[in-house]
Amino acid sequence: MSDDIESQMRAALRAVAPREEFSQKLVANVTSRQPPARQSRRGAARLHPLAWWFSASLAASVMLAVGVHQHLQQQRLQQSGLEARREVMEALRVTSQKLNLAYEAVRSQSTSLTDEGNSV
Amino acid sequence: MNDDSTDFLDEQLGKARRGERAALTLLVQAHQRSVYSLALRMLGTRDLAEDLTQEVFMQMNGNLRTIDSNRHLGFWLRQVTTNRAIDQLRRRARVQMTSLDDETQLFSTEEASDPLLQRHLRTLLEELSAPARAVLLLRYQEDLDPVEIARTLDMPLNTVKSHLKRSLQSLREKTIGMQPMRCEDRSYE
Amino acid sequence: MRKCISLLLFALLTPALALAAPNPKLAIPSFSALAQKATESVTITLDPGLLGLAAKFLDSSDPQDAATKEVLKGLQGIYVRSYTFDKDSAYQQADIDAVRSQLAAPGWNRLVETHSRKTHADVDIYIMLDHNQAIGLALIASEPRQFTIVNIVGAIDLDKLHKLEGQFGVPKLDIDPSKAQAPPK
Numbered sequence: 001m002s003d004d005i006e007s008q009m010r011a012a013l014r015a016v017a018p019r020e021e022f023s024q025k026l027v028a029n030v031t032s033r034q035p036p037a038r039q040s041r042r043g044a045a046r047l048h049p050l051a052w053w054f055s056a057s058l059a060a061s062v063m064l065a066v067g068v069h070q071h072l073q074q075q076r077l078q079q080s081g082l083e084a085r086r087e088v089m090e091a092l093r094v095t096s097q098k099l100n101l102a103y104e105a106v107r108s109q110s111t112s113l114t115d116e117g118n119s120v
Numbered sequence: 121m122n123d124d125s126t127d128f129l130d131e132q133l134g135k136a137r138r139g140e141r142a143a144l145t146l147l148v149q150a151h152q153r154s155v156y157s158l159a160l161r162m163l164g165t166r167d168l169a170e171d172l173t174q175e176v177f178m179q180m181n182g183n184l185r186t187i188d189s190n191r192h193l194g195f196w197l198r199q200v201t202t203n204r205a206i207d208q209l210r211r212r213a214r215v216q217m218t219s220l221d222d223e224t225q226l227f228s229t230e231e232a233s234d235p236l237l238q239r240h241l242r243t244l245l246e247e248l249s250a251p252a253r254a255v256l257l258l259r260y261q262e263d264l265d266p267v268e269i270a271r272t273l274d275m276p277l278n279t280v281k282s283h284l285k286r287s288l289q290s291l292r293e294k295t296i297g298m299q300p301m302r303c304e305d306r307s308y309e
Numbered sequence: 310m311r312k313c314i315s316l317l318l319f320a321l322l323t324p325a326l327a328l329a330a331p332n333p334k335l336a337i338p339s340f341s342a343l344a345q346k347a348t349e350s351v352t353i354t355l356d357p358g359l360l361g362l363a364a365k366f367l368d369s370s371d372p373q374d375a376a377t378k379e380v381l382k383g384l385q386g387i388y389v390r391s392y393t394f395d396k397d398s399a400y401q402q403a404d405i406d407a408v409r410s411q412l413a414a415p416g417w418n419r420l421v422e423t424h425s426r427k428t429h430a431d432v433d434i435y436i437m438l439d440h441n442q443a444i445g446l447a448l449i450a451s452e453p454r455q456f457t458i459v460n461i462v463g464a465i466d467l468d469k470l471h472k473l474e475g476q477f478g479v480p481k482l483d484i485d486p487s488k489a490q491a492p493p494k
Binding site for chain 3 (some may be wrong): 019021022025077080081082084085087088089090091092094095098099101102104105106108109
């Protein structure tokens with residue numbers, strides 16, 4: 001019954017939750033990149049309106065540029081770090097797979113030597 | 121997902137776009153199971169799945185302005201997760217590993233599980249190409265229909281149907297003797 | 310005069326001494342031609358900077374990450390080249406010999422040399438020792454449709470590598486570094 005197989009597939013492939021520690025770290029990392037919600041400004045200095053706007057725009061532009069630059073740098077660093085971590089894991093995985101090949105070869109050699117010894 | 125929760129998450133999406141961290145937290149929590157499970161079943165190990173999950177949500181954070189609804193967010197997350205996983209699998213060497221780490225829970229144990237079926241499923245998943253694996257997961261984990269799968273993966277509809285048909289056929293062959301007498305196949309033509 | 314001669318001798322000998330110091334980092338070719346033929350390839354180059362960065366993203370509360378962090382301590386580099394082909398004999402042994410020949414240099418000691426009749430895989434593992442401490446590891450695995458070269462540079466703690474057993478499927482090899490032998494010339 002294809003329906004039966006399909007329902008079993010659905011049951012077996014139901015989404016699983018990540019580890020609690022990872023989940024917390026994920027939320028912390030993602031939300032730490034979020035710019036904070038805007039806060040209202042009070043008590044702005046009394047300047048000529050034009051000068052005020054000019055200074056405010058200039059300051060805002062500089063801060064925005066610095067902020068964006070820092071944010072992008074952080075993001076790039078974050079991505080580089082995650083990529084490096086992934087590469088380390090992959091490197092160790094490949095290494096261990098080949099070590100396993102050697103291990104199996106050594107083990108089968110010693111098994112066949114034992115068999116030969118017993119048969120003599 | 122019912123209408124109430126959809127409306128609620130649409131609202132959270134709006135708030136997250138305006139910078140509200142609590143709203144972003146809720147969105148991550150709402151979608152992390154789906155993203156993580158896709159990543160885990162595509163890539164096969166927890167550490168790779170966690171890395172990919174984190175990358176996807178970081179990318180999501182940078183793209184919130186382009187996402188107009190929670191439904192769209194779900195589509196976007198599935199698309200990015202499966203495409204990045206497929207890319208990773210294409211780059212990786214084919215490693216025939218028998219991991220001794222049994223902690224990786226690839227399959228759900230929430231309902232009465234069939235260990236033999238799960239073993240066959242694991243074998244089936246390992247044998248599939250990355251795109252075929254993605255099709256299977258989007259169908260049975262995410263409950264998408266073939267048209268939605270084709271859109272998500274940018275794959276011809278006939279290819280999607282072909283993958284589904286072959287995968288079910290393969291599973292049927294592996295579990296022959298375990299299942300009751302065969303009925304008519306559901307056609308994906 | 311005596312001082313001049315001593316200085317001259319020092320200046321002449323220092324490069325020679327530097328040359329004589331064993332270098333655990335292998336010169337691995339780019340294999341660009343083989344990479345084009347391969348159906349899958351893995352190219353990983355992790356220098357000290359990247360290893361340090363990766364370590365920052367490992368979670369000490371996670372057992373696998375913590376064990377990996379321990380292995381990474383003291384390492385200066387990890388280099389992996391692995392190529393898989395869709396048919397047998399797609400690569401020549403000569404392709405790998407450029408690397409293998411470097412393992413005949415002083416300092417390298419063969420730890421394990423295996424051949425499996427079952428998988429037709431040859432795996433050679435070499436280590437470089439400095440006062441009984443492993444400072445480099447080289448692994449060359451060749452199978453009919455795949456070859457892999459791994460070079461790990463730095464203070465390798467084989468005990469910590471063993472502790473990765475159960476993570477990544479690392480087996481307990483029971484390898485004793487003191488039994489390592491110099492490769493045949």
